[in-house]
Amino acid sequence: MEHSMDKKKERKIMMEEPSKKSVPILPWMRSPIDVSIYEDCPLETLPCLDSRLKVPLQNMGISSLFPVQVAVWQETVGPGSFERDVCINSPTGSGKTLAYALPIVQTLSKRAVRCLRALVVLPTRDLALQVKEVFAAIAPAVGLSVGLAVGQSSIADEIAELIKRPKLEAGICYDPEDISQELQSAVDILVATPGRLMDHINTTKGFTLEHLCYLVVDETDRLLREAYQAWLPTVLQLTRPNHEIHFPCVNTFLPSTFGSLKTIRRCGVERGFKDKPYPRLVKMVLSATLTQDPSKLAQLNLHHPLFLTTGESRYKLPEKLESYKLMCESKLKPLYLVALLKSLGWEKCIVFTSSVESTHRLCTLLNFFDDLKIKIKEYSGLQRQSVRSKTLKAFREGEIQVLVSSDAMTRGMDVEGVRNVINYDMPPYIKTYIHRAGRTARAGQTGRCFTLLRKVEVKRFKKQLLKADTNSCPVHTLPSELIDSHHPIYLSALEKLKDTIESEASRKRKIGFKYSKMGKGK
Numbered sequence: 001m002e003h004s005m006d007k008k009k010e011r012k013i014m015m016e017e018p019s020k021k022s023v024p025i026l027p028w029m030r031s032p033i034d035v036s037i038y039e040d041c042p043l044e045t046l047p048c049l050d051s052r053l054k055v056p057l058q059n060m061g062i063s064s065l066f067p068v069q070v071a072v073w074q075e076t077v078g079p080g081s082f083e084r085d086v087c088i089n090s091p092t093g094s095g096k097t098l099a100y101a102l103p104i105v106q107t108l109s110k111r112a113v114r115c116l117r118a119l120v121v122l123p124t125r126d127l128a129l130q131v132k133e134v135f136a137a138i139a140p141a142v143g144l145s146v147g148l149a150v151g152q153s154s155i156a157d158e159i160a161e162l163i164k165r166p167k168l169e170a171g172i173c174y175d176p177e178d179i180s181q182e183l184q185s186a187v188d189i190l191v192a193t194p195g196r197l198m199d200h201i202n203t204t205k206g207f208t209l210e211h212l213c214y215l216v217v218d219e220t221d222r223l224l225r226e227a228y229q230a231w232l233p234t235v236l237q238l239t240r241p242n243h244e245i246h247f248p249c250v251n252t253f254l255p256s257t258f259g260s261l262k263t264i265r266r267c268g269v270e271r272g273f274k275d276k277p278y279p280r281l282v283k284m285v286l287s288a289t290l291t292q293d294p295s296k297l298a299q300l301n302l303h304h305p306l307f308l309t310t311g312e313s314r315y316k317l318p319e320k321l322e323s324y325k326l327m328c329e330s331k332l333k334p335l336y337l338v339a340l341l342k343s344l345g346w347e348k349c350i351v352f353t354s355s356v357e358s359t360h361r362l363c364t365l366l367n368f369f370d371d372l373k374i375k376i377k378e379y380s381g382l383q384r385q386s387v388r389s390k391t392l393k394a395f396r397e398g399e400i401q402v403l404v405s406s407d408a409m410t411r412g413m414d415v416e417g418v419r420n421v422i423n424y425d426m427p428p429y430i431k432t433y434i435h436r437a438g439r440t441a442r443a444g445q446t447g448r449c450f451t452l453l454r455k456v457e458v459k460r461f462k463k464q465l466l467k468a469d470t471n472s473c474p475v476h477t478l479p480s481e482l483i484d485s486h487h488p489i490y491l492s493a494l495e496k497l498k499d500t501i502e503s504e505a506s507r508k509r510k511i512g513f514k515y516s517k518m519g520k521g522k
């Protein structure tokens with residue numbers, strides 16, 4: 001009996017061992033640069049900053065750099081240089097976008113000829129648009145042009161933005177071969193989503209990565225989780241030093257363009273870094289929850305990586321974030337949410353649910369509470385991109401106060417003035433909690449995250465928060481009158497919801513039937 005108990009204990013320990021994730025497994029992760037020892041640095045005292053960049057930065061409301069930006073600047077531009085790949089793990093809202101955008105723009109400002117030298121990859125279109133705005137705010141000041149490849153417009157329009165065609169004189173017959181030799185990049189920096197990036201790599205004449213100096217993989221852990229037509233191995237393959245390319249199809253789908261200009265990735269061995277070509281493509285990878293999984297990081301083929309992280313804990317919440325739990329009965333959950341929204345008044349707020357379907361149901365239900373008098377819309381992967389972008393714009397502009405969202409809104413989205421985040425459904429992982437909560441308390445501002453919990457979820461939630469080194473999550477209570485007073489309207493709202501969902505389902509069935517009949521007729 002004792003023996004089997006021991007065995008059980010032993011097994012338990014063995015099972016627990018792999019989850020001790022606080023100790024990074026990779027040697028280069030064990031001695032990181034601690035960003036928390038840095039302080040804000042005013043632009044006037046920032047070493048090496050190109051004076052042309054000061055005005056656009058000031059126009060963005062930036063008078064000093066945040067700690068993560070100072071740390072990255074120091075390791076890349078002044079007094080350091082882009083010798084090594086950089087991995088950044090820094091809390092949500094800490095300013096990671098500018099941390100990479102500024103050094104890249106400053107370094108590329110010395111380029112003599114326009115060609116595609118920096119590629120920034122993000123997992124979603126809205127995120128890519130947001131990052132493009134940051135580059136577009138600073139890059140033109142030093143003569144750099146920024147492009148976007150996200151599928152927002154037709155591929156033809158996108159190509160017209162990205163590739164400069166030679167001026168053709170009327171009446172002269174040109175050999176198409178000659179024209180494709182003359183195609184040039186119209187941008188120095190490209191912000192892209194993996195799908196559209198692959199479209200351009202595979203089909204756009206004149207699109208080449210052969211001159212690429214910087215590759216940024218933002219929201220790394222999310223991008224590494226999904227392979228997206230093998231975009232990463234393809235990019236790494238296409239940017240390898242010339243002698244290393246054994247990629248038979250490269251030359252077929254990637255015509256070597258740009259006239260006589262060629263970027264020769266010299267094959268000389270960098271001292272101390274065995275077999276690594278120099279100069280080489282510099283990679284910058286970032287997340288608020290950067291993976292420490294060696295097999296995942298191996299996909300990036302990092303070169304002598306430099307790891308920057310904030311503090312000792314692996315996961316960190318923004319300093320001025322307050323977390324609260326709201327205990328509620330399952331059946332009455334929507335009522336608790338209504339009461340909470342009512343108590344928050346007109347403050348901008350994002351409500352997260354666990355799926356696109358529940359996002360739709362919850363948003364529909366909330367809109368039946370007439371007396372809420374708050375503009376509420378949904379934002380989820382179930383909607384068309386154009387609808388989502390319109391909703392996001394209205395939310396940014398304050399026309400909408402509450403956004404009910406699936407995890408489509410979880411990562412990276414930066415909307416000014418979001419004061420509250422509500423987890424209507426408990427996040428499944430601590431990483432999800434960090435990214436959701438991180439839509440508020442950004443850039444040193446205060447913010448609150450409320451999580452609606454059923455009794456059975458409390459223990460799991462507490463464990464989850466401990467992983468982020470926090471156990472401060474007091475209970476938030478609402479006056480019971482506020483909940484009770486909405487009960488009658490809740491019952492009628494539930495009835496209306498049932499009718500709406502039924503009529504939507506029948507409409508979908510009819511459309512499906514129509515299309516299947518059309519298909520048969522063909």
Ligand SMILES: Nc1ncnc2c1ncn2[C@@H]1O[C@H](COP(=O)(O)OP(=O)(O)OP(=O)(O)O)[C@@H](O)[C@H]1O
Nearest residue numbers: 062064065066092093094095096097288412414443
């Ligand atoms: N030096 C600065 N001074 C003032 N505001 C800044 C500064 N740097 C960035 N910001 C602002 O801080 C906000 C957060 O920046 P950013 O979106 O880059 O954060 P992040 O670390 O990438 O967050 P996430 O992990 O959620 O993607 C933005 O609104 C940005 O304009």
